[in-house]
Amino acid sequence: MTGAATISGPERERIAATLAEIACAAGEILRRYHRGPCPHALKPDGSPSSAADVEAEDLIVAALAGRFPGIAVVAEERAQSGAPAGRLAETFFLVDPLDGTRDFLAGTPDYSVNIALVAGERPVAAALAAPGLGRVWWAGPRTLEAPVVDGRPGAARPVHARPVPEAGLLALGSRRHGDAATDLCLAALPVLETRQVGSAVKFGLIAAGEADIYVRCGPTMEWDTAAGDHIVAAAGGCVVVPGGGPIRYGRQGPDHRNGPFAALGDPSLAPRLALPACATGPSAIPQLNAAHP
Known part of the structure; x- marks a missing residue:
């Protein structure tokens, strides 16, 4: 498995289904900790790391090694542990075992597990589980959604992003990370309503046709966005950076x-967006959970 061109559509679909199984299994770990005691501490960047993050990441990394031996894994807790990063191969996994940790610790249900396979600088298969909401999305060539049943994906159905509604856009915002640049981008669009939602769940809602836009001008990490990026794109939407291109x-x-x-x-x-050229907000100053969407 060396690049996007060598991975067939059926193979990407099989990989994505496997990632959904792994994400749901990790989600069961998170559910056990949610709304209960969950030891946690601050990482060097000021964001929280909890026992739930670490245990879920251990499960995911072990499962990926067992199912996809030889493919590198970049996982949040390990990547931010201070260990030096080696050169990545063209194909690798990006893993966020618990996206939205601070909201999770506060007891809110919209946290997520994000797993993406990247090949040639773009995600080609991904899963995004929302254990607190009982939902999971995954995508190879197309995006599927299922309820989570007994810690596994249930009966799946294809989902599709929707065209711009005549009444106006439903925008999704980060509960803890608003900024003036994001507000300015949205002010130029016909936004009817803005709803606050935690974590990468926002990407799943857009892919399912339940919302229209999520703008983020503040800092995020690659493991925060890769899975949701592919799930939105495979549902007919897109994730763009300044200039209109994709995230690499x-x-x-x-x-x-x-x-x-x-x-x-x-x-x-x-074409109607005017994203700033670089991340705005507290990117140079460590703040609690500053890098989570």
Whole structure:
């Protein structure tokens, strides 16, 4: 498995289904900790790491090694542990075992597990589980959604992003990470309502046709966005950066940090966006959970 061109559509679909199984299994660990005691501490960047993050990541990394031996894994807790990063191969996994940790610790249900296979700088298969909501999305060539039943994906159905509604856009915002640049981008669009939702669940809602746009001008990491990026794109939407291109994954920076982006259910919105050239907000100052969407 060396690049996007060598992975067939059926193979990507099989990989995505496997990632959904793994994400749901990790979600069961998170559910056990949710709304109960969950020891946690701050990482060097100021974001929280909990026992739930670590245990879920251990399960995911072990499962990926067993099912896809030889493929590198970049996982949040390990990547931010201070260990030096090696050079990535063209094909690798990006893993966020618990996206939205601070909201999770506060007891809110919209946290997620994100797993993506990247090949040639773009995700080609992905899963995004929302254990607290009982939902899981996954995508190879197309996006599927299922309820989570007994810790596994239930009966799946294809989902599709929706065109711009005549009444106006439903925008999704981050509960803890608003900024003036994001507000300015949205002000230029026909937004009817803005709803606050935690974690990468926002991408799943856009892919399912339940919302239209998510703009993020503050800092995020590659493992925050890769799974949701592919799930939106395979549902007919897109995730764009300044200039209208896609996010490219596997950069060899010290922290795998993204710049500004927008997830859109209807790609026709892309030319109307004016994203800033670089991330805004507290990117240079560590703050609690600053890198989570």
